[in-house]
Amino acid sequence: MNTGLKIFKCLRYEISKQLVRNTCKIAVEVDPNLIERLESCDVKPRNHPGISKLGRIELPSSLRHALEKAIGDHPVKSMFKDCKQLDQYINSRHPPIEQEEINTKMRSIMEEVDRRMPPEQLSLLGEEKGVKWRKKRENLIKRLIAQRNYAWKPIEYGSYEALVYAIGRGAKEYAVLISILNEIRVRDGAFHPRSFFDFGSGVGTGMWAASNFWKDSIFEYYNVDSSRSMNDLSELILREGNENQQMSLRNVFYRQFLPAMETAYDLVVLSYTLFELPSTESRKGVLLNLWKKCNGYFVIVDEGTRRGSELVNEARDFILNIQSEELKGSVFSPCPHNLTCPRLANAIDRTPCNFELGYVPLHLGGVKDDRQTTRYSYVVLKKGEISDATRNWPRLVRPTLQRSKHIVCRMCTEDAKLQEVIFTQSKHGRNAYRCAKASDWGDRLPIKLGAELPTIRKTFRKNIVKSEKEDL
Secondary structure (H helix, E strand, O other), X not given: OOHHHHHHHHHHHHHHHHOOEEEEEEEEEEOHHHHHHHHOOOXXXXXXXXXOXXXXXXXXHHHHHHHHHXXXXXXXXXXXXXXXXXXXXXXXOOOOOOHHHHHHHHHHHHHHHHXXXXXXXXXXXXXXXXXXXXXXXXXXXXXXXXXXXXXXXXXOOOHHHHHHHHHHHHHHHHHHHHXXXXXXXXXXXXXXXXXXXXXXXXXOHHHHHHHHHHOXXXXXXXXXXXXXXXXXXXXXXXXXXXXXXXXXXXXXXXXXXXXXXXXXXXXXXXXXXXXXXXXXXXXXXXXXXXXXXXXXXXXXXXXXXXXXXXXXXXXXXXXXXXXXXXXXXXXXXXXXXXXXXHHHHOOOXXXXXOEEEEEOOOOOOOOOOOOEXXXXXXXXXXXXXXXXXXXXXXXXXXXXXXXXXXXXXXXXXXXXXXXEEEEOHHHHOHHHHHHHHHOOOOOEOOEEEEEEEEEEEOOOOHHHHHHHHHHO
């Protein structure tokens, strides 16, 4: 054989060996209580109990009309522009920097400035040049501090800002809370809250969502927001934009500060508020206060950014690590476990633990499309033990990838691992395959993962590799 051809085939064979990749077949067992119902067509795979989404979510007509009426004489186009700017600003926020981090950055900045402008230079300069040198050095320090420290400040909401918030974010936040609370309703049918508490209630989106499911059972809505304008607008919306009209909900209370009383509430919500708290200690203080007031479920929601995800996870870990027996709780959703979040445990992976949701925006200004999406991070904690037998079902943490004759699902499992499973009908059975095909990001799969069986898959056809080995 030609020497050049032999060398070429040797190289090709070596490349073919490198293209062999290790994969694994994972045994999957569909929940035994569900198999019979699927086989008898009592439950269709597209409606399996791991799916709790409501599809396209939009504000009830009464709330839409109230918001439209509240706009009054404000120019819609300029208001829509302000809504977009506010939403972008909130979505890009950082938590306030801690003093320890400030000190560390200051030391680093001073070291850098000393290297660039050594203090020894001052002794070599005259009086006039020395003054200019000091001023230049001070300006350099100020510039570096401004560049490397996030200038956090709380957002102050006046009457116009509150209205911009309601128009720009009301539909989105309502859809997110509806999706989260619906899972509680579906998985815990015996839960009928008698009281509701919302810290950082804003224009009342939490109250709107809770009343959508439990209006008949909730006898008290307690809303706390530091902005009086937010509270006034929330009340006006409940009166459908008419100050003289009776509120559509009973026993609604508004406060600007957390009450000192130790009253317990069945459902406590902290939504899109963590970024407004000025420090880690203040966040922990608020969380402990709210957890003590919680007698059922505690819902924490924030932006689906990396920083928002970290704040939600910080709150989750803080509550789970409380040592008091009276304050023990468990994660109800989205995690199928109480362990460390596998997404945020990896400091190198900057992917947030978040979920995506479609909603219908208000048709104002330039908004003409019937569907927009938002990403959010959340955790639902339950006081005491969780009796839900389906709690250990794995949760899909990224979109399902549908391919020819196989479905790729990426999920968080009960042992706090991020697991990818390639479902096929031949390997995993008809029921598991169809349930996986019907599920998407945020749903749970009604399965239990089994052992991993190592296998080898080659990207080159076996007969090509075999013939090349013979030639060699």
